[in-house]
Amino acid sequence: xxxxxxxxxxxxxxxxxxxxxxxxxxxxxxxxxxxxxxxxxxxxxxxxxxxxxxxxxxxxxxxxxxxxxxxxxxxxxxxxxxxxxxxxxxxxxxxxxxxxxxxxxxxxxxxxxxxxxxxxxxxxxxxxxxxxxxxxxxxxxxxxxxxxxxxxxxxxxxxxxxxxxxxxxxxxxxxxxxxxxxxxxxxxxxxxxxxxxxxxxxxxxxxxxxxxxxxxxxxxxxxxxxxxxxxxxxxxxxxxxxxxxxxxxxxxxxxxxxxxxxxxxxxxxxxxxxxxxxxxxxxxxxxxxxxxxxxxxxxxxxxxxxxxxxxxxxxxxxxxxxxxxxxxxx
Amino acid sequence: xxxxxxxxxxxxxxxxxxxxxxxxxxxxxxxxxxxxxxxxxxxxxxxxxxxxxxxxxxxxxxxxxxxxxxxxxxxxxxxxxxxxxxxxxxxxxxxxxxxxxxxxxxxxxxxxxxxxxxxxxxxxxxxxxxxxxxxxxxxxxxxxxxxxxxxxxxxxxxxxxxxxxxxxxxxxxxxxxxxxxxxxxxxxxxxxxxxxxxxxxxxxxxxxxxxxxxxxxxxxxxxxxxxxxxxxxxxxxxxxxxxxxxxxxxxxxxxxxxxxxxxxxxxxxxxxxxxxxxxxxxxxxxxxxxxxxxxxxxxxxxxxxxxxxxxxxxxxxxxxxxxxxxx
Numbered sequence: 001x002x003x004x005x006x007x008x009x010x011x012x013x014x015x016x017x018x019x020x021x022x023x024x025x026x027x028x029x030x031x032x033x034x035x036x037x038x039x040x041x042x043x044x045x046x047x048x049x050x051x052x053x054x055x056x057x058x059x060x061x062x063x064x065x066x067x068x069x070x071x072x073x074x075x076x077x078x079x080x081x082x083x084x085x086x087x088x089x090x091x092x093x094x095x096x097x098x099x100x101x102x103x104x105x106x107x108x109x110x111x112x113x114x115x116x117x118x119x120x121x122x123x124x125x126x127x128x129x130x131x132x133x134x135x136x137x138x139x140x141x142x143x144x145x146x147x148x149x150x151x152x153x154x155x156x157x158x159x160x161x162x163x164x165x166x167x168x169x170x171x172x173x174x175x176x177x178x179x180x181x182x183x184x185x186x187x188x189x190x191x192x193x194x195x196x197x198x199x200x201x202x203x204x205x206x207x208x209x210x211x212x213x214x215x216x217x218x219x220x221x222x223x224x225x226x227x228x229x230x231x232x233x234x235x236x237x238x239x240x241x242x243x244x245x246x247x248x249x250x251x252x253x254x255x256x257x258x259x260x261x262x263x264x265x266x267x268x269x270x271x272x273x274x275x276x277x278x279x280x281x282x283x284x285x286x287x288x289x290x291x292x293x294x295x296x297x298x299x300x301x302x303x304x305x306x307x308x309x310x311x312x313x314x315x316x317x318x319x320x321x322x323x324x325x326x327x328x329x330x
Numbered sequence: 331x332x333x334x335x336x337x338x339x340x341x342x343x344x345x346x347x348x349x350x351x352x353x354x355x356x357x358x359x360x361x362x363x364x365x366x367x368x369x370x371x372x373x374x375x376x377x378x379x380x381x382x383x384x385x386x387x388x389x390x391x392x393x394x395x396x397x398x399x400x401x402x403x404x405x406x407x408x409x410x411x412x413x414x415x416x417x418x419x420x421x422x423x424x425x426x427x428x429x430x431x432x433x434x435x436x437x438x439x440x441x442x443x444x445x446x447x448x449x450x451x452x453x454x455x456x457x458x459x460x461x462x463x464x465x466x467x468x469x470x471x472x473x474x475x476x477x478x479x480x481x482x483x484x485x486x487x488x489x490x491x492x493x494x495x496x497x498x499x500x501x502x503x504x505x506x507x508x509x510x511x512x513x514x515x516x517x518x519x520x521x522x523x524x525x526x527x528x529x530x531x532x533x534x535x536x537x538x539x540x541x542x543x544x545x546x547x548x549x550x551x552x553x554x555x556x557x558x559x560x561x562x563x564x565x566x567x568x569x570x571x572x573x574x575x576x577x578x579x580x581x582x583x584x585x586x587x588x589x590x591x592x593x594x595x596x597x598x599x600x601x602x603x604x605x606x607x608x609x610x611x612x613x614x615x616x617x618x619x620x621x622x623x624x625x626x627x628x629x630x631x632x633x634x635x636x637x638x639x640x641x642x643x644x645x646x647x648x649x650x651x652x653x654x655x656x657x
Binding site: 242 | 555578609
């Protein structure tokens with residue numbers, strides 16, 4: 001299977017007055033056709049920035065994509081101008097994105113209908129009349145009742161879950177090859193979260209779209225993702241199939257994460273949580289060696305001496321970036 | 331926890347908290363939001379009662395009403411043998427030292443201009459619980475108790491991380507040695523690796539000091555982990571209450587079942603085997619809740635009975651109570 005999109009050694013840095021922040025520091029990943037991928041990590045680990053970099057949505061300055069390649073259908077997207085025509089023909093059309101906060105990502109002064117038809121008219125050159133017919137169909141597909149009359153509604157008249165449904169409709173309107181969902185359900189309740197994720201899974205399966213779910217919730221990736229990337233401090237520290245990551249994790253951070261989240265069905269008598277000691281690192285002026293070192297239980301002399309270990313293949317599709325060979329069940 | 335098991339720290343009886351909806355210049359009352367609608371439960375000594383539900387179900391209002399930040403519309407809050415529901419402010423004040431509170435937002439709940447020493451020590455001064463010469467010593471002790479270095483006492487909140495701030499909030503809640511601590515979403519704003527630190531701290535303090543918690547949160551896995559018993563709320567009412575083991579292994583109310591199945595488990599093998607119940611529709615507005623059982627428009631078991639009458643909690647054995655006609 002050939003990869004639909006390949007990111008090679010992507011580096012996005014932010015120059016702040018307090019120092020250089022390497023938000024994304026050498027991320028490589030690929031997305032295959034029709035695949036559901038999970039990108040997990042805690043806040044500030046660079047998961048959103050790496051996805052925004054793919055679409056060149058990084059505010060410059062202070063941010064800057066300083067290196068790497070984003071290969072999509074034979075072309076390097078980073079060679080395109082961020083606000084140029086060629087990038088615009090990909091952004092939203094071939095690669096679509098859904099953001100965390102559905103209130104701020106929809107324009108409050110435009111009707112839902114206008115926001116849906118805009119991308120159809122721009123990317124697919126549809127006539128306004130056909131576009132609004134298509135918009136009704138899309139709203140119906142994402143489960144909005146009375147779709148025809150809802151076209152004239154404004155975002156504030158919709159609940160959080162409904163707004164996110166509209167976002168999904170907009171994102172899928174041009175039949176993209178890849179849909180990136182950046183924390184799509186963080187702002188909604190758990191039953192709404194289940195509705196939205198089931199909807200997304202259904203829609204991408206129907207339209208053969210590849211889906212990237214960016215989240216901090218390990219449960220969501222375990223339920224939906226086939227392949228998972230775990231990020232820490234701007235780098236991918238472990239990747240592999242869902243079973244590799246959850247049943248046979250090999251990086252101390254992944255192991256730590258799995259041991260510190262409470263799992264439904266386990267009370268405190270049955271499983272004591274083991275927190276990861278210390279704090280997530282401050283990304284300003286980071287040293288060059290492994291960023292997890294100060295919190296790691298398996299650190300060796302080598303980790304202090306040498307720069308960050310590269311991602312190495314263990315078996316199959318399971319990669320890990322750690323010098324220590326750890327075999328520990330979470 | 332054997333002999334003391336039957337000793338209730340707090341007992342809530344038919345608590346109702348309605349907020350008026352007003353309109354116009356004269357603040358004409360046009361309706362009311364039944365945030366808490368006829369809720370009863372009790373918390374035993376040394377126990378953690380979890381309160382879960384989605385946003386707007388009234389779980390935070392219950393916590394705030396117990397703290398008497400609101401005056402309840404009706405019902406009783408029996409704390410330490412006395413009903414505090416209608417008490418006047420000057421009589422409640424001394425009682426406040428016996429109920430601690432930990433809030434969600436570790437940024438908003440600490441005064442940014444006070445030092446950590448003042449924040450943690452303030453309850454001691456307000457309730458006149460410590461002599462001036464012992465003040466520093468006592469605050470130091472509280473700092474150590476929650477795993478903070480006493481040398482950081484003179485820092486202000488922005489110099490602490492989110493997890494450390496939450497520890498300051500816990501130290502403040504513990505200052506007066508309260509009989510009950512209301513934890514309102516204490517870990518929701520924290521990163522997962524920090525969440526576990528705070529959950530463990532709360533659990534250890536409970537064992538060490540014999541504390542009683544009302545643990546309010548929307549994250550079912552966290553609530554189930556920390557609680558002995560869990561109450562599930564929907565639109566102002568408790569619809570199921572049982573011990574946390576039973577809640578997972580034998581949920582009875584259709585809403586509880588849907589809620590549990592909506593929470594993904596971080597294990598792909600378990601996930602593949604799980605049944606997924608996806609609820610239709612959304613939570614109705616609490617200003618205009620459906621007649622009868624509030625859940626009936628979204629319930630697939632609903633019959634005409636459910637539309638007309640409101641089911642009350644009934645015991646189905648082992649202290650497992652559920653409010654549904656169909657189970």
